Amino acid sequence: xxxxxxVHVVGKAGHVKWxxxxxxxxxxxxxxxxxSDAANKELIKxxxxxxxxxxxxxxxxHGIEDQHKKIxxxxxxxxxxxxxxxxxxxxx
Numbered sequence: 001x002x003x004x005x006x007v008h009v010v011g012k013a014g015h016v017k018w019x020x021x022x023x024x025x026x027x028x029x030x031x032x033x034x035x036s037d038a039a040n041k042e043l044i045k046x047x048x049x050x051x052x053x054x055x056x057x058x059x060x061x062h063g064i065e066d067q068h069k070k071i072x073x074x075x076x077x078x079x080x081x082x083x084x085x086x087x088x089x090x091x092x
Contacts, residue, residue: 003073003080004061009034009043016046018087025068026089034067047071050086051078 006025013029021027032039048055063069
């Protein structure tokens with residue numbers, strides 16, 4: 001079963017960093033404006049590299065042109081706990 005989770009993207013940060021957000025949503029600070037294609041690519045790249053899957057297994061399935069995005073990782077070995085640990089976050 002794929003792992004899906006919500007991310008609020010904040011742009012124009014000095015570097016990519018992650019935080020626990022409100023109501024179970026993660027926050028990702030990216031270096032590009034949050035509504036840009038470059039920010040989406042940066043988000044996908046960072047998630048894929050953190051959890052150890054190819055970029056093609058990480059998709060934005062909702063919110064491609066929004067700050068609020070739903071991410072899907074199509075790898076049955078990846079769980080939400082795996083994602084949180086890979087991003088250096090704690091479960092809420």
